[in-house]
Amino acid sequence: MTSVPLGKQLKSVSNLFSRRIHQIPLYHEGENLTPMQRMIIVMIHERSQTQDVFQRDLEKSFSIRRSTVTGVLQLMEKRGLLVREPSAQDGRLKRLRLTETSNALFAIIQKNLQETEAVLCQGLTQQELLFFSDILAKMEQNLR
């Protein structure tokens, strides 16, 4: 057992990371895109290359609850950043699609996120980062 409060430390870094992202200005209709909005746009853009993306996929991908998903997506839809359409195959599902606006923003957003990732990882070797990511993955499993 470590004496280091790892959970608290994780929370700290996670807070700082989101804050950093938000400090890179990226405006749509006068509103600075939030960290979550940016990450969701990237996630949908990439995943929808190969498959349909539904709301439930965000739960697993970001480890958040359904209710949180609903809230964030309602706001994004209102802002014209995505569209939610009921699936014809399964009436429970809502398929997510980016709008022209958010598709056009994708490249910039991805670059922004990568820049912040680069800051996060300054001075760490590729090997260290892979090791780190493996441990994170194990922790994620432990907590589920």
Next chain:
Amino acid sequence: MTSVPLGKQLKSVSNLFSRRIHQIPLYHEGENLTPMQRMIIVMIHERSQTQDVFQRDLEKSFSIRRSTVTGVLQLMEKRGLLVREPSAQDGRLKRLRLTETSNALFAIIQKNLQETEAVLCQGLTQQELLFFSDILAKMEQNLR
């Protein structure tokens, strides 16, 4: 540069960790103590052994903003979990003290947090955890 989105992964684990803590019931006046409230109680209890604790200390310790500190502490004070008293030496500072209630809860809270830490760290060696914590510390510095 990793292809792994470390920031997102960090956020995921951090979410799951808080959720886990909150799922361990710990009631005071009919309200389940939140993860942040628990962590703050432990932090104040430990630090106040050797020094006065002020609101500003929470900013650094948890990597949150002043405004967040104010909000959380106002609620905790209202619930009778702590007291904020202006410093006689420096009129800007507010000193934090636990109440009898939260002092009495401390031992249980600490045990709860340690249990969740233990889940987080299942199947990982002491060496791995120290290494992991070192990387986290570097990341925290990178982002500040």
Next chain:
DNA sequence: TCCTTTTTGTTAGTATACTAACATTATAAA
């Protein structure tokens, strides 16, 4: 001294996170 800057804390408004309770559709079991 007086003026400026820094430090600390608050408020208002908003986004993201949770739980709990609910509705609806799909699936499984009887």
Next chain:
DNA sequence: TTTATAATGTTAGTATACTAACAAAAAGGA
């Protein structure tokens, strides 16, 4: 088929996080 269960999404209420603008006290410089 009918009934029960599971999966998906919504709503309401609350906690925690942010930025921006503010106020007040302390520290520093002229």
